Each structure stands twice: as structure tokens, then as C-alpha cells.
Amino acid sequence: MPVSQILGPVVGILIVLIVLGRTLKTVDQAHVAVVTVFGKYRRVLNPGLNVLIPFIEKVHRRVPVQNQTAQLQFSAITGDQAAVHFTATIIFTVSDHSPQTVQLVAFKFIDANSFGVALTSAVEASVREFVATKRQAEVLGLRTDIVQHAKANLDEQLGSWGYTLVDLTVNDIQFDAEVMSSMSRVVAAKNAQTAAEFEGQALLIARTKAAEAEGAAIKIAAESEAEAARLRGAGLAKFREELAKGISQSAQVLEAQGVGAEMLAFTMWTETIRDAAKEGTGNVVFLDGSVEAMDASLRRLQGLTVLQTAAGSKN
Known part of the structure; x- marks a missing residue:
């Protein structure tokens, strides 16, 4: 078979393929294609298979329409x-x-x-x-x-x-590195200042609370001491009142029995000396044993007894 007869069909097939290639265009999903005619905008092709006018229309650019x-x-x-x-x-x-x-x-x-x-x-x-x-x-x-x-x-x-x-x-x-370094120093200085301020406030609060607690304790102690002193004074006054009543009643009983009140004073005096000697722990008590001293002591005791008796009569 002559070569011309072979080339003819081959050339024809090639021409058909070229024409089809220029005619059929595929546009991918999420894209559109812009078609121009001799460099001028003509139309837009959507995704899928599209047909162009061969050698006249041309795909200028494919534009993605996704993000x-x-x-x-x-x-x-x-x-x-x-x-x-x-x-x-x-x-x-x-x-x-x-x-x-x-x-x-x-x-x-x-x-x-x-x-x-x-x-x-x-x-x-x-x-x-x-x-x-x-x-x-x-x-x-x-x-x-x-x-x-x-x-x-x-x-x-x-x-x-x-x-x-x-x-x-x-x-x-x-x-820049220099700026970052300076900013770090500034931040560190501010943090240190803030920490110092908080520490100072905490110390002030602690000392204030301690002073308030100490003041409250002193106040409570003072109030307790004052109350104790008042009670001790009231107890001592009550003791003296009862002592006076007892002495007065004893003097009245002695007088009713024809015994002088000075005997009560003498008895109290001797009991006091006895108790001092009995309960003492090494202390020395000096007494004047002369007749004049005894007589003076009895007169003073007798006067005290008279006063107690008079007080009891008034009551």
C-alpha cells in the first residue's frame, strides 16, 4: 500500500483529535473557566464537560470558587x-x-x-x-x-x-530582640513592684490585726481585773459586816450573863496571839508584856467593843 494512502487516514484522525481537543473542555469541580474570543471575554464554563468553538474560543483561566x-x-x-x-x-x-x-x-x-x-x-x-x-x-x-x-x-x-x-x-x-528584652525587664520590674506592694499590704494587715487582738486582750484582762477587784472588795466589806455583827452579838450575850464586854476583847486578843504562834511559819512577833502595856491594850479593846455594841444597838 502506498505511503500516501496510509498517511491520509492518519492525518485525518489527527485533525479530528485536534479539533475535538479544541472543542471539548473539562472543568474540574469547585472551578469555573473563563472563555475568551481572540483575547476578549466571552462567557463562563461551569464544572463538567463543555463544548467550545474550536480555534475561536479559548479557555483564558480557570478560577477556583472554593475557599x-x-x-x-x-x-x-x-x-x-x-x-x-x-x-x-x-x-x-x-x-x-x-x-x-x-x-x-x-x-x-x-x-x-x-x-x-x-x-x-x-x-x-x-x-x-x-x-x-x-x-x-x-x-x-x-x-x-x-x-x-x-x-x-x-x-x-x-x-x-x-x-x-x-x-x-x-x-x-x-x-525585635532588643525590644523584647526591654519589655521583659519592664514586666519583671512591674511584677516585682506589685509583689512588694502586696507583701507590704499583707504585713500591714497582719500587724494591724495583731495590734487589735492585743488591745482586745488587754481590755478583756483589765475588765476582768476590775470585776475581780470589785468582787474582792464586796467580799471584804461583807466579811467585815458579818464580823461586826458577830462581835456585837457576843458582847450582848456576855452582858446578858453579867460578864463585862472587856472579857470578849481579852479573849479575842489572846486567841489572836495563839493563832499567830500556831499558824506562823518562822515569823517573830514581839509583844510588850508589861502591866502598863496590857492595861492599855485592854482599854483599847474595851473601847472597840463599846463601839461595836453601840453599832449593833443602832442596827
Whole structure:
């Protein structure tokens, strides 16, 4: 068989395959394809098998319509001129699948790298705007506020590019080594100051409570001593009252029996001397044994007895 007869069918098959390749296009799930005609936007292809006009229509770009993520790293300057380094993750997606939105996404930027640069710049500008109004000591505690501020600004910016912001997370916030070292010293100094203040307050409270307890104890002791003294005084007064009554009654009994009251005084005197000698523990008692001293003692005792008797008569 001549070669020409063989090449003819082969060439025909190749042409058919090429035409089919240019005519049939498959679009993956979660993607749409943008079709152009001689470089101009024509239409959007949905997922699945699609038919193109061969050699006229061309798939310009496949656009993913599921969530996309990007890892961003950028820096900002605080109000007190400290450099802050951020690592953030942004999640975004195409706003909708309408031809207008897909066309905007496909032709807004020349390529994906240009879009990534623009996205990083937008996030960085928003964060810088917020951080520039804060001091370095505040930034670490304002992670949530930074994210909220950035989201509020990025919603409009991404919307103009055909995207919707799903989420933005600031993963890490770092200062330069010198700044971190100085901040650590400041925090340590503040913690030491706070600890000293608490220790001082605790010591003051302990001493105050101890003084209050000591004062209360002294007050209670004084009140108890005063009450004891009052009771001792009352007991002594009662003892003297009863002693006087007993002496008066004894004097009245002696007089009723025709015995002089001086005999009672003499008896009391001798009993006192006897008890002193009996109950004494080595003490020495000196008594004047002369007749004059005895007579003087009897007269004094007799006078005491008369007074007690008179007191008893009045009662």
C-alpha cells in the first residue's frame, strides 16, 4: 500500500483529535473557566464537560470558587517607633459564581502573583494604620482589635476585586530582640513592684490585726481585773459586816450573863496571839508584856467593843 494512502487516514484522525481537543473542555469541580474570543471575554464554563468553538474560543483561566488561604508576613511601626513583625493567615473566596464576578476575578490582576502582592499590601496597610496609633506595650494585648480593624477595611477592598473575606487570623506578633528584652525587664520590674506592694499590704494587715487582738486582750484582762477587784472588795466589806455583827452579838450575850464586854476583847486578843504562834511559819512577833502595856491594850479593846455594841444597838 502506498505511503500516501496510509498517511491520509492518519492525518485525518489527527485533525479530528485536534479539533475535538479544541472543542471539548473539562472543568474540574469547585472551578469555573473563563472563555475568551481572540483575547476578549466571552462567557463562563461551569464544572463538567463543555463544548467550545474550536480555534475561536479559548479557555483564558480557570478560577477556583472554593475557599483559598494565604500566609502573609509583614511589619508595622508602633506609635513609639517600635518595629512589630506579624504572621497572618487570610481565608477568602470568590463572592459568587455570577459571570460578572468571575470576569472581575479573572481580569482584575495579570496573574496570581500580582494578586498575592496586592492582598498582602492591603492587609499590611490596614494593620499598620491601627498599630501606628498604639504603643508597643499595648500591641500584644490587642490581637483581637487588630484583626477586627483589618477585617473591616479588607471587606470593601476584597469586594472590589470580586472576593469575600472569610476569616483573618494573626498567628504571631514579634518585636525585635532588643525590644523584647526591654519589655521583659519592664514586666519583671512591674511584677516585682506589685509583689512588694502586696507583701507590704499583707504585713500591714497582719500587724494591724495583731495590734487589735492585743488591745482586745488587754481590755478583756483589765475588765476582768476590775470585776475581780470589785468582787474582792464586796467580799471584804461583807466579811467585815458579818464580823461586826458577830462581835456585837457576843458582847450582848456576855452582858446578858453579867460578864463585862472587856472579857470578849481579852479573849479575842489572846486567841489572836495563839493563832499567830500556831499558824506562823518562822515569823517573830514581839509583844510588850508589861502591866502598863496590857492595861492599855485592854482599854483599847474595851473601847472597840463599846463601839461595836453601840453599832449593833443602832442596827
